[in-house]
Amino acid sequence: MKNHRKIDIEIKSKLESEIYAVIKTILSLAQKYQSGILKDNFFQKSIKNASNDLLTINISLSKYNFILSEMLKSMNYADEYYRAINIINKISPLEFPAEIYSKSVSSSFLEIPKITSEITSSFITLMDALKLNAFHDEDLILGLFANLKNHFDKFPGLELSKIKLQKIYQEYEHNHRRINTNKNNRDLIADELYALFNDFKSKLNLEL
Secondary structure: OHHHHHHHHHHHHHHHHHHHHHHHHHHHHHHHHHOOOOOHHHHHHHHHHHHHHHHHHHHHHHHOOOOHHHHHHHHOOHHHHHHHHHHHHHOOOOOOOOOOOOHHHOOHHHHHHHHHHHHHHHHHHHHHHHHHOOOOOHHHHHHHHHHHHHHHHOOOOOHHHHHHHHHHHHHHHHHHHHHHOOHHHHHHHHHHHHHHHHHHHHHOOOOO
16 A cells, blocks of 8 residues: 555656646747747747647546646646646647647647546447447437547547548448448447557557
């Protein structure tokens, strides 16, 4: 028990250090950019890299069941964190790489742990429904697909994965009667979803 608590404390300390370093970097970059010290291209690339680091940290928080708001409060670092998020969100979509920024997900960094959990739950529910044939109502299956797509669309980046999910959805939508009446066909769709799910977790450095 003591070992587990020691590991949790070490992980928490490591994540706090990473949050502090990334936020400090973003704030410093913004200050230097506003002072004219940094050029546009360098500033944008640096913010993109810092944003990726922040995304990874948010995923780790979810993985280890840490609550961001509580951690920021204990660090007395909430104001700085949200200032950094505002810097990311204020960057024009014309200036910021498309795989990171979109109006629909510009504030998603604040919601990453929640969205990750929702995506995971939606994947599992849909795959179980197809594998076990628990739901014979094709409208319900289509609803589960729509629910997964909705959560996926909230996640910043991963555009190729979103395209793959759309193709799987369209395949089911156009052939749902044939798929629902054949276990092999249902398994194939579920296997495609499982591969996409593993790809999603792999890209986010989550455990498989």
